Amino acid sequence: MSRPQPHKRATVHDIAAAAGMSRGTVSRVLNGGYVSAEARAAIETAMSDLGYVPNNAARALKMRRSQAVAFVALEPHSLFLDDPNIGSIMLGANAALSLADHQMVSLVVESARDTERVARYLSGGFVDGAIVVSARTKDPIIRVISDLSLPAAFVGHPPDLDQNIPFVGIDNVGSARAITEHLATGGRRRIGMIAAALDRDSGIDRLAGFRAALGPLFDADLVADVPHYDYGSGVKGMRDLLERDPSIDGVFAASDAIAAGALEALRDAGRSVPGDVGVVGFDDSTWAVRCQPQLTTVHQPAKEIGSCAAQLILRQLRGEHPDPGGQLLPTPLVLRDSA
Amino acid sequence: MSRPQPHKRATVHDIAAAAGMSRGTVSRVLNGGYVSAEARAAIETAMSDLGYVPNNAARALKMRRSQAVAFVALEPHSLFLDDPNIGSIMLGANAALSLADHQMVSLVVESARDTERVARYLSGGFVDGAIVVSARTKDPIIRVISDLSLPAAFVGHPPDLDQNIPFVGIDNVGSARAITEHLATGGRRRIGMIAAALDRDSGIDRLAGFRAALGPLFDADLVADVPHYDYGSGVKGMRDLLERDPSIDGVFAASDAIAAGALEALRDAGRSVPGDVGVVGFDDSTWAVRCQPQLTTVHQPAKEIGSCAAQLILRQLRGEHPDPGGQLLPTPLVLRDSA
Known part of the structure; x- marks a missing residue:
């Protein structure tokens, strides 16, 4: 190869050539072995001239540890564009891993192509562990x-659930039940739900909690089923519910973004909130305080969730075996103005 | 080491031991060399029993290419929690890298500890290149x-600017000038700006464009200076402007999130938009369509920005030398209801 390759990093071989020493001598300098002062000086000069930095991939290989942990976001499109919690979860995980001197690397899985390549990456020795967000069955x-x-x-x-992988999350059923009961005890009689993501546990569990809270008053006609936890789904879901039953006076939205969309649809329909209709959300994300009125909602401790997930990895790297069951973090209700 | 290490991956050494073969024989199987059928069968059984997967870190080391590209988000807190564009930029970059079979790894830099460790990671052979978002001088x-x-x-x-690193972005000065002119030609007389992030080029350039559009009518008293591109800054900045001059009838907010906050402050003050005050934003992010009224704004082609940044890396990896200058993508005005 005679053409210069500007972006190729200098190797031990390059240093040896530049210093006029053998690769073995260079290796001894790198590994702290005995070398004559003269040889050491020549090699250090060559390293400096060539901008040599030790290759940590080599070190990772030798140690069989990369000191890196993957943060794998499945469904990144909806996560990164519609779910303000993902940022907090990421930063919480990064902070905990950083303290333990581990590098967090976020991997996006958006296509079949991504899936294959990320699978290869995870199996390739580049990371020591993986935090997985938003996993679906058979992924x-x-x-x-x-x-x-x-x-x-x-x-x-x-x-x-029969897998041996620990998880951290929240009690979606109990939280949904509690926030729905808040609507009912506030005097709302015709309570509907905008249910989302019913192909995922979180979606299924929030609907189950809603149903449990209403008991015999539950009416399947008052459940609008939307695909995503996003604002647009909230607008559509609320319009749908108003059409099915104009007398609806309470709505549990499966996320704050959905609740924000529902507020828009209610405003368009000339209904006041909380006067005519009480609306509650789920997440306590930035959406909750951006709405008019601000949302009564369920607080998800996103940063703590990220931090706990990181701890579960770090414990495994120390050789511990965390309980394969789940760690459920508390989710207090946050009472604001919407119900 | 007598204790079992459940999460340590099997190595060539482990396979050799389990199969009763030499490491050389195992290597020949892995590298497609000649091995007797009997030895091959024993080794393949051992690989399967031990769940062996070839170590790509080793391959990366040998090839001196990791097929991975870093996506480094400086200031992640404000980016991931307040800027909806970052998700689109990430997904745009990931899609382009994915097509070229490169793994994008996102690295978060939030603390001095992160800075040091990410610097080590970047220099450690784990990635072949880096896309850097939101860089500041002397980082x-x-x-x-x-x-x-x-x-x-x-x-x-x-x-x-004297560095040899290519960039992709938008013309902040020209875009800010165009959207401010839209306010002026719409008949607004007392036009203010909520300027943000004046320690960064984007912030400085948007203010410069605003100033250029108004020419002699520019009044420094009508510029509220806020730290971040976020909603809360918009609320504060707008309150500030109303206090300084209650007759203000036009506002250029340096981001859509700021504009959304400004709308809240105007609503609180009993001003109608666009009736009493025309408001324009910047970004065309999801904020723009979530507001009431929806925002007239500058479209930032976030996904294309990510994709172009990825192409700049891929070209360098092919040995090309992209123009170290910038590639500026078009930013059409999007006219909606707020002005």
């Missing part, structure tokens, strides 16, 4: 983690 | 990239 990434016995932690219920 | 990460000659691309103006 190929989960199979890879499971097959590799890669230290892992799920954020939210794991897709297969 | 240690920039120095590392520069010292290493790591293929890099900035999103937004690079902190030091």
Whole structure:
């Protein structure tokens, strides 16, 4: 190769050539072995001239530890564009890993192509563990983690409960039940729900909690089923509910973004909140305080969830075996103006 | 080591031991060399029993290419929690890298501890290049990239214009000028600005464009200076402007989130939008369509910005030398209801 390759990093071989020494001598300098003062000086000059930095990939290989932990966001589109919690979960995980001197690397899985490549990456020795957010049953990434016995932690219920992977999350059923009861004890009689993501545990569990709170008063006609936890789904879901039953006076939205969309639809329909209709959300994300009126909602401790997931990985890297069950963090109700 | 290490991956050594073969024989199987059928069968059984997967870190080391590209978000707190564009930029970059079979790894830099560790990571052979978002002058990460000659691309103006690193961004001055002129030609007479992030090029340039549009009518008293591009800053900035001059009838907010906050402050003060006050934003993020009224704003092509930044890295990896100047993407005005 005679053409210069400007962006290729200098190797031990390059240093040896530049210093006029053998690679073995260079290696001894790098590994702290005995070398004559003269040889050491020549090699250090060559390193400096060539901008040499030791290759940590080599170190990772030798140590069989990369000191890196993956943060895998499945469904990144809705997560990064509609869910303000994901940022907090990421920063919480990063802070905990950082304290333990581990590098968090976030991997986006948006296409089948991504899935395959991320699976290869996870199995390739680049990371010591993986935090997985928003996993679905039978996701190929989960199979890879499971097959590799890669230290892992799920954020939210794991897709297969018989798996040996610990998780951190919240009690979606209990939280949904509590916030729905808040609507009912406030005197609301015709209470509906905008239920989202019914292909996921969080979605299914929030609907189950809503149903449990209403008991015999539950009316399946008052459940609008929308695909995502986003604002647009909230607008559509609320319009749908108003059409089905104009006398509706309470709404549990499965997320704050959905609740914000519902507020828009109610405003368009000339209904006041909380006067005509009480609205409650779920998340206590930035949406909750951006709305008019501000949302009564369920607080999700997003930063703590990220931090706990990181701890679950770090414990496994220390050789501990965390309880494969889940760690459920508390979710207090936050009472604001919307109900 | 007599204690079992459940999460340590099997190595060539482990396979050799389990199969009763030499490491050389195992290596020949892995590298497609000649091995007797009997030995191959024993080794393949051992690999399967031990859940062996080839170590790509080893391959990366040998090839001196990791097929991974870092996406480094400086100021992640404000980016991930307040700026909806960052998600689109990330997904745009990931899609372009994915097509070229490169793994994007996002790295968060929130503390001095993160800075040091990310600098080590970038110099450690784990990535072949780096996309850097929201860089500031004299950031240690920039120095590392520069010292290493790591293929890099900035999103937004690079902190030091004399550096050899290409960037992709938008014309903040021209865009701010155009949206301010829209307010002026709409008949607004007392036009103020909520300027943010004046320690960064984007913030400085948007203020410069505002000033250029107004020419002799520019009044420094009508510029509220807030630290971040977020909603809360918008509420505060607008209150501030109303106090300074209650006759204000036009506002250019340096971001859509700021504009949304300004709408809240105007609502609280009993001013109608666009009746009493015309408000325009910047970004065309999800904020713009969540507001009441929806925002007239500057469209930032976030996904394309991410994709172009990725292309700048991929070109460098192919040995090309992209123009170290910037690539500025078009930013059409989007006319909605707020002005």
